[in-house]
Amino acid sequence: MNIELREKTEYALSLIKDGNDNGVDMLYSAMGKVMLMVARGVVKDLYTAEDVVQESFLKIVKNAHKYKSGTNAYAWVCKIVRNTALNTLKSTQRHPLENIDEFFCLSDGTDMADKSTTQLLVERLMNSLAPPIVKQMVYMKYFLDMSVREIAKEVGKSKSYVAKEIAKAEEAMKNML
Numbered sequence: 001m002n003i004e005l006r007e008k009t010e011y012a013l014s015l016i017k018d019g020n021d022n023g024v025d026m027l028y029s030a031m032g033k034v035m036l037m038v039a040r041g042v043v044k045d046l047y048t049a050e051d052v053v054q055e056s057f058l059k060i061v062k063n064a065h066k067y068k069s070g071t072n073a074y075a076w077v078c079k080i081v082r083n084t085a086l087n088t089l090k091s092t093q094r095h096p097l098e099n100i101d102e103f104f105c106l107s108d109g110t111d112m113a114d115k116s117t118t119q120l121l122v123e124r125l126m127n128s129l130a131p132p133i134v135k136q137m138v139y140m141k142y143f144l145d146m147s148v149r150e151i152a153k154e155v156g157k158s159k160s161y162v163a164k165e166i167a168k169a170e171e172a173m174k175n176m177l
Contacts, residue, residue, distance in 0.1 A: 005030055005031075005074065006072070006073065006074050008026060008030040009027065009030050009031055009073040009074050009077060010069070010070075010073040011023075011026065012024075012026035012027035012030060012031075012073075013027070013060075013064055013067050013069075013073050013076075013077075014069060016060065016061055016064040017064040017065055017067065023064075024057065024061060027057075027060070027077070028057070031074070031077055032053070034074075034077075034078065035053045035056060035077065035078070035081045036049055036050065036053050038078050038081045038082055038085070039052035039053050039056070039081050039082075039084070039085045041085075042082060042085035042086060042088075042089065043085050043088055043089055045131075047161060047164075047165065048088060048092075048157075048161075049085070050161075051088070051157065051158050051160075051161045052081065052084050052085045052088050053081065054158070054160070055084050055088075055158070056077075056080050056081045056084045059080050059084060060077060060080055063080075091156045092156055121177075124176075125173045125176060125177075126138065126139070128172070128173070128176060129169050129172070129173075133155060133157075133165070134165050134166075134168075134169050135169075136155065137151050137155060137162055137165060137166055137169075138166060138169050138170075140154065141166055148162050148163050148166070151166075
Protein backbone atom coordinates (compact mmCIF):
# COMPACT_ATOMS: atom_id res chain seq x y z
CA MET A 1 0.00 0.00 0.00
CA ASN A 2 1.42 3.38 -0.88
CA ILE A 3 2.17 5.99 1.74
CA GLU A 4 0.19 8.69 -0.09
CA LEU A 5 -3.05 6.69 0.20
CA ARG A 6 -2.40 6.09 3.87
CA GLU A 7 -1.78 9.79 4.48
CA LYS A 8 -4.89 10.85 2.53
CA THR A 9 -7.01 8.39 4.52
CA GLU A 10 -5.52 9.64 7.79
CA TYR A 11 -6.13 13.28 6.81
CA ALA A 12 -9.71 12.53 5.64
CA LEU A 13 -10.50 10.89 8.98
CA SER A 14 -9.10 13.89 10.85
CA LEU A 15 -11.36 16.19 8.81
CA ILE A 16 -14.37 13.96 9.49
CA LYS A 17 -13.50 13.92 13.19
CA ASP A 18 -13.47 17.75 13.15
CA GLY A 19 -16.90 17.82 11.48
CA ASN A 20 -15.62 18.93 8.07
CA ASP A 21 -17.75 17.41 5.27
CA ASN A 22 -14.81 17.61 2.85
CA GLY A 23 -13.33 14.69 4.76
CA VAL A 24 -16.07 12.37 3.51
CA ASP A 25 -15.43 13.41 -0.09
CA MET A 26 -11.71 12.96 0.37
CA LEU A 27 -12.18 9.55 1.98
CA TYR A 28 -14.46 8.51 -0.87
CA SER A 29 -11.96 9.55 -3.54
CA ALA A 30 -9.09 7.86 -1.70
CA MET A 31 -10.78 4.69 -0.47
CA GLY A 32 -14.09 4.30 -2.34
CA LYS A 33 -12.88 1.66 -4.80
CA VAL A 34 -10.99 -0.24 -2.12
CA MET A 35 -14.04 -0.21 0.13
CA LEU A 36 -16.21 -1.54 -2.71
CA MET A 37 -13.66 -4.28 -3.41
CA VAL A 38 -13.58 -5.33 0.23
CA ALA A 39 -17.38 -5.36 0.48
CA ARG A 40 -17.84 -7.22 -2.79
CA GLY A 41 -15.27 -9.80 -1.73
CA VAL A 42 -17.43 -10.62 1.28
CA VAL A 43 -20.99 -10.30 -0.04
CA LYS A 44 -20.31 -11.40 -3.67
CA ASP A 45 -22.92 -9.01 -5.11
CA LEU A 46 -22.21 -5.57 -6.54
CA TYR A 47 -25.50 -3.96 -5.46
CA THR A 48 -25.28 -5.32 -1.94
CA ALA A 49 -21.63 -4.24 -1.80
CA GLU A 50 -22.66 -0.70 -2.75
CA ASP A 51 -25.13 -0.69 0.14
CA VAL A 52 -22.41 -1.99 2.46
CA VAL A 53 -20.07 0.83 1.42
CA GLN A 54 -22.81 3.40 1.97
CA GLU A 55 -23.58 2.00 5.40
CA SER A 56 -19.84 1.88 6.18
CA PHE A 57 -19.50 5.58 5.40
CA LEU A 58 -22.27 6.30 7.89
CA LYS A 59 -20.48 4.22 10.53
CA ILE A 60 -17.15 5.90 9.79
CA VAL A 61 -18.65 9.38 10.16
CA LYS A 62 -20.48 8.38 13.33
CA ASN A 63 -17.41 6.74 14.89
CA ALA A 64 -14.57 8.91 13.55
CA HIS A 65 -13.97 10.22 17.06
CA LYS A 66 -13.01 6.68 18.11
CA TYR A 67 -10.17 6.46 15.58
CA LYS A 68 -6.75 7.01 17.17
CA SER A 69 -4.67 9.31 14.95
CA GLY A 70 -1.37 7.86 13.83
CA THR A 71 -2.57 4.27 13.74
CA ASN A 72 -3.41 2.58 10.45
CA ALA A 73 -6.39 4.54 9.05
CA TYR A 74 -6.50 2.36 5.94
CA ALA A 75 -6.88 -0.81 8.03
CA TRP A 76 -9.45 0.84 10.30
CA VAL A 77 -11.66 1.77 7.33
CA CYS A 78 -11.27 -1.67 5.72
CA LYS A 79 -12.17 -3.36 9.01
CA ILE A 80 -15.38 -1.32 9.27
CA VAL A 81 -16.32 -2.26 5.70
CA ARG A 82 -15.53 -5.94 6.28
CA ASN A 83 -17.53 -6.09 9.52
CA THR A 84 -20.47 -4.28 7.92
CA ALA A 85 -20.39 -6.73 5.01
CA LEU A 86 -20.29 -9.71 7.37
CA ASN A 87 -23.25 -8.30 9.32
CA THR A 88 -25.13 -7.86 6.04
CA LEU A 89 -24.48 -11.50 5.17
CA LYS A 90 -25.72 -12.61 8.59
CA SER A 91 -28.85 -10.53 8.14
CA THR A 92 -29.47 -12.06 4.72
CA GLN A 93 -29.10 -15.54 6.17
CA ARG A 94 -31.61 -14.74 8.91
CA HIS A 95 -34.07 -13.36 6.36
CA PRO A 96 -33.64 -15.67 3.36
CA LEU A 97 -35.14 -14.63 0.08
CA GLU A 98 -38.18 -16.51 -1.07
CA ASN A 99 -38.08 -17.98 -4.54
CA ILE A 100 -41.17 -16.51 -6.16
CA ASP A 101 -40.54 -18.35 -9.43
CA GLU A 102 -42.86 -21.04 -8.15
CA PHE A 103 -45.73 -18.56 -7.97
CA PHE A 104 -45.49 -17.89 -11.68
CA CYS A 105 -45.00 -21.51 -12.68
CA LEU A 106 -48.05 -22.80 -10.89
CA SER A 107 -50.84 -23.63 -13.24
CA ASP A 108 -54.24 -22.26 -12.37
CA GLY A 109 -55.89 -25.07 -14.30
CA THR A 110 -56.50 -23.03 -17.41
CA ASP A 111 -55.10 -23.97 -20.77
CA MET A 112 -52.37 -21.73 -22.19
CA ALA A 113 -54.65 -20.96 -25.10
CA ASP A 114 -57.22 -19.59 -22.68
CA LYS A 115 -54.81 -17.22 -21.00
CA SER A 116 -55.08 -13.66 -22.11
CA THR A 117 -52.21 -11.99 -23.88
CA THR A 118 -51.91 -9.66 -20.90
CA GLN A 119 -51.38 -12.58 -18.52
CA LEU A 120 -48.77 -14.07 -20.82
CA LEU A 121 -47.02 -10.72 -21.15
CA VAL A 122 -46.93 -10.23 -17.37
CA GLU A 123 -45.46 -13.72 -16.91
CA ARG A 124 -42.85 -13.07 -19.60
CA LEU A 125 -41.87 -9.72 -18.08
CA MET A 126 -41.62 -11.12 -14.55
CA ASN A 127 -39.58 -14.10 -15.74
CA SER A 128 -37.15 -11.72 -17.46
CA LEU A 129 -36.17 -10.07 -14.17
CA ALA A 130 -32.91 -11.02 -12.52
CA PRO A 131 -31.54 -11.50 -9.90
CA PRO A 132 -34.33 -13.25 -7.99
CA ILE A 133 -34.44 -10.56 -5.30
CA VAL A 134 -35.46 -8.01 -7.95
CA LYS A 135 -38.28 -10.25 -9.13
CA GLN A 136 -39.37 -10.66 -5.51
CA MET A 137 -39.34 -6.90 -4.88
CA VAL A 138 -41.36 -6.14 -8.04
CA TYR A 139 -43.81 -8.87 -7.08
CA MET A 140 -44.19 -7.38 -3.60
CA LYS A 141 -44.75 -3.89 -4.98
CA TYR A 142 -47.24 -4.66 -7.74
CA PHE A 143 -48.94 -7.87 -6.65
CA LEU A 144 -48.87 -7.51 -2.87
CA ASP A 145 -49.19 -3.69 -2.93
CA MET A 146 -46.35 -3.17 -0.45
CA SER A 147 -44.51 0.12 0.00
CA VAL A 148 -40.78 0.48 -0.62
CA ARG A 149 -40.27 0.77 3.15
CA GLU A 150 -42.17 -2.48 3.76
CA ILE A 151 -40.28 -4.27 0.99
CA ALA A 152 -36.93 -3.07 2.33
CA LYS A 153 -37.78 -4.34 5.79
CA GLU A 154 -38.97 -7.68 4.42
CA VAL A 155 -35.93 -8.39 2.25
CA GLY A 156 -33.41 -6.89 4.69
CA LYS A 157 -32.11 -4.22 2.30
CA SER A 158 -31.97 -0.44 2.39
CA LYS A 159 -34.84 1.63 1.01
CA SER A 160 -32.49 3.19 -1.52
CA TYR A 161 -31.43 -0.22 -2.81
CA VAL A 162 -35.06 -1.36 -3.14
CA ALA A 163 -36.17 1.84 -4.87
CA LYS A 164 -33.20 1.77 -7.24
CA GLU A 165 -33.65 -1.88 -8.19
CA ILE A 166 -37.41 -1.54 -8.72
CA ALA A 167 -36.82 1.51 -10.92
CA LYS A 168 -34.24 -0.43 -12.97
CA ALA A 169 -36.64 -3.36 -13.32
CA GLU A 170 -39.46 -1.05 -14.41
CA GLU A 171 -37.21 0.50 -17.03
CA ALA A 172 -36.12 -2.93 -18.28
CA MET A 173 -39.74 -4.06 -18.55
CA LYS A 174 -40.70 -0.87 -20.40
CA ASN A 175 -37.91 -1.51 -22.89
CA MET A 176 -39.18 -5.05 -23.46
CA LEU A 177 -42.61 -3.67 -24.34
